[in-house]
Structures are given as C-alpha cells and as structure tokens.
Amino acid sequence: MTTTYRPPRDNLWFVRTRHCAVFVLRELTSVFVAWSIVFLLMFADAVRGGGLQEFAALAARPWMIVINVLALAATVFHTITFLNLAPKATVVRLDGWRVPAWMIQGGNHSAWVAISLLIAYFVLRSP
Known part of the structure; x- marks a missing residue:
C-alpha cells in the first residue's frame, strides 16, 4: 500500500x-x-x-x-491600497501615450481628498 x-x-x-x-x-x-x-x-x-x-x-x-x-x-487603509492598485487595472492612453502610474494614482488620491473636503465642508459648516 x-x-x-x-x-x-x-x-x-x-x-x-x-x-x-x-x-x-x-x-x-x-x-x-x-x-x-x-x-x-x-x-x-x-x-x-x-x-x-x-x-x-x-x-x-x-x-x-x-x-x-x-x-x-x-477604511482609510482600504481606500489608499485600493486606489494604489488602479494603475494596474486601468491602462489610460492619450494619443498613443500611456499615462504613467503615478499620474493615475495622484489623480485618484487628489479626487478622494477633494471630495472628502467638499463633504466635510457641507457637514461641518454652521447652520
């Protein structure tokens, strides 16, 4: 056996x-x-x-x-690591030129901060 x-x-x-x-x-x-x-x-x-x-x-x-x-x-850790993966999942081409990963990550993180600040403005402002 x-x-x-x-x-x-x-x-x-x-x-x-x-x-x-x-x-x-x-x-x-x-x-x-x-x-x-x-x-x-x-x-x-x-x-x-x-x-x-x-x-x-x-x-x-x-x-x-x-x-x-x-x-x-x-949630912050999840968001940061998820946004850092975006260049691996998304290929952006402009006129045959591939957008570098740091630009995609920077755009994602900038949009996240801008939207968070906009929401914070409306939530925290005085009535």
Whole structure:
C-alpha cells in the first residue's frame, strides 16, 4: 500500500511576504467598510424615523466609539491600497501615450481628498 505525500498546511502563508500580507489585510478591512455602511444606514434610519436621540446615545458609548475609530482607520487603509492598485487595472492612453502610474494614482488620491473636503465642508459648516 502506497501513500501520497501531502505537505503540511501553512495557515500563515500570507505573512511570509509583505505583498501578500497587505493583500490579505486589505481584504479583511472590507468587514470594517461594511460596518461603516451599516452604521451610516442606521444613522439615516434614525434621522428619517425620528429616533435620533437613541442613535446618538448608542453612538456615544465607548465601545461604539472604539469600533468606529477602528473602522475609520481600516477604511482609510482600504481606500489608499485600493486606489494604489488602479494603475494596474486601468491602462489610460492619450494619443498613443500611456499615462504613467503615478499620474493615475495622484489623480485618484487628489479626487478622494477633494471630495472628502467638499463633504466635510457641507457637514461641518454652521447652520
């Protein structure tokens, strides 16, 4: 009777190289991105349904603040790494000239900052 060789599984294969670790970490941050969307939908429902006081009380709890700060950090990491991948997925040609990767990344990051500042302006301005 012969047995086939099966190499042992390496459950931490992704930590061996930085590229793989960042890839897996970016994919795991999707959970926090999903939480941010759920939290925003809860906020919109509270505004629409008149339960804003209860939502504010929930959002002010220390554990909720910790979760949302972690979600913000994870979402920023997810966004930066995602925007850095854009030149690999998108080839932009202008009159036969290929736009360099740094220009695509710079445009993406600039648009992200500009849109974030515009949203912050409307959210944080005095009534």
